[in-house]
Amino acid sequence: MGYKQYILVCGGTACESNQGIALFNALKSAVISNGLVNDVQVVRTGCLGFCEKGPIVKILPQDTFYVEVKPEDAETIVKEHIVKGRVVSRLLYDKKQSQINVGIEGIDFYQKQFRIVLRNCGVIDPDKIDEYIARDGYKALEKVLFTMKPQEVVDEVSKSGLRGRGGAGFPTGKKWSFAAAQPAGQKYMVCNADEGDPGAYMDRSTLEGDPHSVLEAMTIAGYAIGADKGFIYIRAEYPLAIQRLETAIAQSREYGLLGKDILGSGFSFEIEIRLGAGAFVCGEETALLASIEGKRGMPKPRPPFPAVKGLWGCPTVINNVETLANIPVILTKGGLWFSKIGTATSKGTKVFALTGKINNSGLIEVPMGTTLREIIFDIGGGIRNGKAFKAAQTGGPSGGMIPPQFLDTPIDYENLGKIGSIMGSGGLIVMDEDDCIPNIAKFYLDFTVDESCGKCAPCRIGGRKLLDYLKKICNGDGTNADIENMQEISEAMARASLCGLGQTASNPVKSSLRYFMDEYKEHIDEKKCRAGKCKNLLRYTIDAAKCVGCTACARVCPANAIAGERKQPHVIDKTKCIKCGQCFEVCKFHAVNRA
């Protein structure tokens, strides 16, 4: 405390791996060498969201927001901004600005966002419990332990309308009430931090940026359902998140906020970390419990539901990281407050990892009911390189592809379901005209086939068959009968698979057949891939009228498939061409055609 200024440096994964650590150290040295150690504190925070423009530096109290900062800029920031009070315009998002307090107001990326889950991410130092406490942290826990009965806590969460953010959207209050209704005895509270969607990092960022919010919520949940023990099941691939959680657990124990007789309330709660080991199916709750028990992560049929019979046979509530991060705010501001945000059926906000062919990749949080168009074009800044939007995928490999005609659909659980996708955990991948729909369906099926635990036949065999058909189509060997078979298999998998993995694995296929049948047809009937991704279907030819005979293509062709005299039109020998596309790239005269 008592510092005049704070320099916040993003310590999220994207910024850290982009020379962020060197930048942090350079800023610290610059503060020291300018004799400012007593006036200025350099703080490493969690992800600020705008990863595309990282590394990000924010200066308080002016709120100045610097983007794409390099270690070499550290000295300038300290000398100019801190010492002389002059903004470093060239590091601003809008480089034409010259006031010292240019924050995020002018940045489209941050408009339309509303932060509940990410309230502390990028604001506090996640390794310091005092900073969490200074922003009302553990206030909800105190309120709950001293002024509310367990049932009242469950009721407040029910009133908020909060639904599970792990994918299925089950009402959280209801889940808690099932476990609370079980006879007193050993019960468990589990946080699902397995984050299996292979293109998403919401939970990771939350844990890295604000670990205490999840610990506080788990303790509250433990009190509400009568559990004295919690487990956080987290992917071993997230070492930074694990380390921050360990620090946070140690600190809250030290403060008496975790452990025996919390704050003298008589309630005791312990949290232990358990590591996942790279199996997507372990995100499914029954498989996750098997994994915590130290076994192979095989799902079990439900019922019995974990809330009745879970970990080691005891009543267990499993909640996703993001679901939990909402809890302290709901209890301090009230369920009613929360229920006013969002749509009729889906309350609150949703965090998305916005990635793919978008200008502003990053981590965003928007109220439920925001449209895809607002997310992609306003917040995301539209499609990269001025290309045309083709589809967006929510829900990762369990979700569906959403075509342009639904850009204006307000996003909530029901609407996404109606158009053939799911909310999922928050992956939002944007595809443009250069992406081939059957190829992407193949990518997702490749993933789910690889990750199927093999316990039940519809998933094990059906997934493999779908993948085979997709490969066949992308190779140019598809037939119209394949499409019908794919439709049939998709339905069967959705109906007959044992767990959510198999039940949803065909969603990318079903949705793409529904909205992008023309692309499948082109692959099958015309042997054509309009995106130019399916190599087997490509044919490269040279337009004699445009070719000036510069020989560039002939020199670059690794198969020596191009022949021609200097200044004469060149020709590609189809039998030798290996379809590498290098001639297409190299020709400055747009004389090479790809079809």
Next chain:
Amino acid sequence: MSNAPTPPAGVQKLTPELKAFIAEWKEKPGNLIMVLHRVQQFFGYIPREVAFEVADLLEIPLAKIYGVVTFYNFFKLKKPGRNRIQVCMGTACYLKGGEDIIAELEGILGVGLNTVTPDGEFSAEAVRCLGCCGLAPVMVINGEVFGKVKTEALQGILAKFRKG
């Protein structure tokens, strides 16, 4: 993304520290996966001799250990190269050319994925989202992240890690 230490040479054996860790966890239910994580963190993989030792200490059948090790992608039965390359094949990286990176890498190394080069220097594997999709396509070598990787840059990046 753990920075795999150089595994000690010769026959692999549990160190006193690892034995102490196992003793500490022995009575806790569901300990096997946590123990295996610790073993792999040390050796870079799960050596067969060590699996025997773990089975003895935890008093569980060897088959149970192998059942678990083979189920989870994270656990490796083969010793990785001195330098471990991880290429992201998460969705964002796939869309931005992760496949081309792998093809080029296999060409340069002369071996496929999950295989150690004859000189023991490198092994490469495909992994899922590394959590910095904004930098796609992403590659990690010994814990160091390389973003927006271009195939032409691979030779140069690898040279940095080659011995000598």
